Amino acid sequence: MECPSQRQPAWWETGVIYQIYPRSFQDSDSDGVGDLAGIESRLDHLVRLGIDAIWLSPIYPSPMADFGYDVADYCDIDPIFGDLDGFDRLLAAVHARGLKLVLDFVPNHSSDQHPWFVESRASRDNPKRDWYIWRDPAPGGGPPNNWISDFGGSSWQRDAPTGQYYLHAFLKQQPDLNWRNPELRLAMMSVLRFWLDRGVDGFRMDVLWHIVKDASLRNNPINRDWTSDRTERDRLIQTYSTDQPDAHKIACDFRALADHYGDRVLIGEICLPNDRLVQWYGTAERPQVHLPVNFGLMETQWNASALRRMIADYEACLPAFGWPNWVIGSHDAPRIAARVGDSQARIAAMLLLTLRGTPTLYQGDEIGIGEVCIPRDRVRDPQDLRQPELGIGRDRSRTPIPWDDHEFAGFSTVDPWLPLNDDWRDRNVAMQSRNSDSILSLYQTLLSFRRSHPALTSGNLTLIDSADDVLAYERQHGDQRLLIAMNLSDQMRPLPLSSLDQKLAGTDVLVSTLRPVTGGDRPHDETLEPNEGLILKIYGQH
CATH class of the missing domain: 3.90.400.10 (Oligo-1,6-glucosidase; Domain 2)
Structure with a gap:
């Protein structure tokens, strides 16, 4: 679990990425849907939060059959979000604040109206x-x-x-592109150049492992383990419809283009087991995407032993030059607070922001938005409309950000396109900004602490043996040693100090998920309170 080298790390290695779902961030023109001008008006929130880069879900012209993932023009902006001039203003405003901007690129399919x-x-x-x-x-x-x-x-x-x-791997309104056709490939590379020439800092590449299909289009094998509580897609194993060897050559071409523009990042959405996921890093001589997305925190049971095993397995699979990355929420997945509850959502924040690698934070998780009930007559997600019995709707993760306790939560002046979280009058950005005990304040503390401690941005990671309900690891960079210990239970648990590799002269509590910590006001009693996470400074004996 070593850092790749002693070279100066790239911004995407030390930074934190924040995903914006543009329809639900901020509405500036009173149509109930978020837009680019709205995002620009809220950039100072992101600066105060302490993130480094913004990833925008699709903003291209689209019939919105799948809310922007059905692209009708790869080189323009949908009028619902604004126009190219508005995009350029947003990009300039992002860069003026020292932030980066990453666009969603949808290479597998277009709209049937393209x-x-x-x-x-x-x-x-x-x-x-x-x-x-x-x-x-x-x-x-x-x-x-x-x-x-x-x-x-x-x-x-x-x-x-x-x-x-x-x-069409998705909706019939989303026909799959043929990446075996050289003219299509050139046209899509021109799309990337169009945005890189405008100054974007990289791309998140949607369903990248889908883009090439078996040349003979052989039948997929039947999944003998399929059960009726899983999606119809899972009746088959996607042996021939995804993750084909020829796709890696295309990923190499993407990387070569990005590298030509300098300090750019490619983030690949790739839902595969670790041994196949890490192949999308390529090799040191022929690199592919910088960050094949690691969904481990979203797919692993929320207990210390399962998480510890997942972290170890993922780290063990990484190539020597590969930089890890972590996500804990997205526009496709249930919200982390809905999964694990309010108390453990604070633990999740510490986990995401202290593991080795690049974290991606999803909008609204910084204020702990939890389960949002979407009435059937308000459902917009085509996946939920087609398979309602499975409870896999994505609308619950795409609801608007509540900014304050005014009408429509400061998101809009009209009823938003999706309902707000039920507790928006109490759970909103303005309210939490005034509360030093809020989860928003915790995120700000963690992000600030991460930025000022090389052990977290660039240091090694060593998993620590600990009690069953405690997940612990050490981060070290030079003489800086930090112990991160998180109690995933509602009972008191011991700190795993005896498991460290040398005798201790002492520890200081630097951050707690339960309360603000200032200047050693937390006595050290070698225990973790229920649902508590701690960052401690370790002093070794000389």
């Missing part, structure tokens, strides 16, 4: 026909193979005028 697809479906001999994946029906009729969409149903949609099927 001009490329309109041309592609016009006729079988259209020059852009091969920019998408078209096939004749199976010999006996029906779809060309057995692939299942991630949103349920066949991955193939029949196009009556031409008599062929086109592939």
Whole structure:
């Protein structure tokens, strides 16, 4: 669990990324939907919070069948969010505050209203026909193979005028692009250049492991372990529809382009087991994405032994040059506070911001937004509308940020596109900013502490043996040694001081998740209170 080298780290290695879901951050024009001007007006909140980079979910022109992940034009801004001039103003404002801006890039599929697809479906001999994946029906009729969409149903949609099927890994309104076509590949590389030339600091690449399919489109094998409480997609193992070897060559090309522009970052959304995930780093000679997204904290049971094992396994899989990364919430996943409760959400904040690697914080988690009930008549998520029985709706993680206790929580002057969290009058940014015990204040403390301590931004990590309910590790950089110990139970637990590798001269409590700490006002009693996390400075004997 060593740092890659003694070179000067890149900004994306020491920094903290903050994901903004633009529809739900701030509405500036009273239509109930967030926009770029709204984001610009709230940048000072992000500066006070202490993050380093913003990742924006898609803002491109879109019919919004999947709320921006169905792109109709890769080189423009949807009017609901603003325009290119407004984007340039936002980018300049972000950079003026010393922050970075990362865009969401959607390489696997476009909208069926994109001009490329309109041309592609016009006729079988259209020059852009091969920019998408078209096939004749199976010999006996029906779809060309057995692939299942991630949103349920066949991955193939029949196009009556031409008599062929086109592939869509998600909605039928999201036809998959054919990355085996060299002209399509050049066109998409030009998209990246368009935004890099404007000055963006990198890209988060949506469903990157999907972008190339088996050349023969073989049937996926049946998943013998499938049960009815899982999505229809999981009836099959996606052996031939995802994670194909040829995709790595494309990732190398992405990296070469980004490196040409200097200090840029590529973040790859890749949902795979660790041994396959880390292959997307590439090699030292032929690197791919800087940060293949690690979803371990979102997918692991919330107990100390499971988390300890997951951290160790992930670190063991990393290549020597690979830099780790962590996420604990996103626009697709249940909110962390809904998963683990208010008390443990504070532990989650400490965990995210003290592990070795780059953290990504999702908007609203800094104020501890928990479970949000979405009435059925307010559901907007196409995944939930298609498979309501599974309870996998994503709207609950996309609700607007409550800024204050005024009408519509300061997000808008009209009813927002999704409901607010029920407790918004008490759980909002303004209220928590005035409370030194709030989770927002804890995030600010942790982010400030992280920035000022190289042991957290660049140091080594050593897992510590501890009581069953305690997750503990040491972070060290030079002479700076920190012990992070977190109690994942509601009972008192001992600090694992005896497990450290040398005798101690003493420890100081620097940060507690339960209360502000100033100048050693916390007596050291070698225990963790229920639901408490601590950062302690370690003094070794000389």
